[in-house]
Amino acid sequence: MTDPRDLRVSDPEREHVVSLLNKAVGRGMITLDEFTTRTDTALAAVTRADLNAVLIDLPGMVNNELAHARTELKNTMGTTVRKGHWVVPRELVIRNTLGSTNLDFTQAEVPPLVNVDLDVSLGSVKLVLPAGSSVNVDGVEITAGELKDKVHNAVGNPHFQLKGAVRGGSVVIKRKR
Structure with missing residues (x-):
């Protein structure tokens, strides 16, 4: 960590x-x-x-x-993991090529709104959201890839707003119960 x-x-x-x-x-x-x-x-x-x-x-x-500014996570053919206690920025950019990014927000310090900008090529992103949170994925463009949103557009706090492009990759969004 x-x-x-x-x-x-x-x-x-x-x-x-x-x-x-x-x-x-x-x-x-x-x-x-x-x-x-x-x-x-x-x-x-x-x-x-x-x-x-x-x-x-x-x-x-x-x-x-x-703690609430902008952070960019870059990953090429590797793995980026955030779990346990960590401070989540207001804006999170995930640039992932041929790698995996696993972010667990369940024990993190999360602002009320988190904007997540995805730039994923042939990689995977897994987001585990805290209980009671919400997510909107309307701004995500998938090309030859997959988006598994197990949270859907529920209303809650904190709210995660996803946008960007996923090309030949996958994004999985789950919520901790």
Whole structure:
């Protein structure tokens, strides 16, 4: 299981932290020199732990939005697995070629709405959703593949909105009882 602090961050996440540091300067919490040093660190950050380190001693400036940003899972001829406790972003991009991606959301920290963008070629994706959740797969285009939606378009929370393309692959969606 991957510690959420070890997950890689995106440019929008880095920019968000820089905006929080800018607010900290405006509130007199850090000096301009500290702002410069922390901004350099934030812009060079690779993981969430790197980003949070520049905010940790600033009360009220914790970056809660990092857990709800965008994450891309790339997989070529391999297996990507997320299960147990993990932090689910608001936007999840799954790029899978000749591999498998297995995501178990049942013990994860899930925002109310999760947008999942699929780009699957000759691979498989399995999603295990928490009890009471819902999913919409109307935006998924299947070409020479298969979509097994055992949840259907039920109404519930959290809600998973799937879109994208599956070419010669499969997507299986189940809900934990």
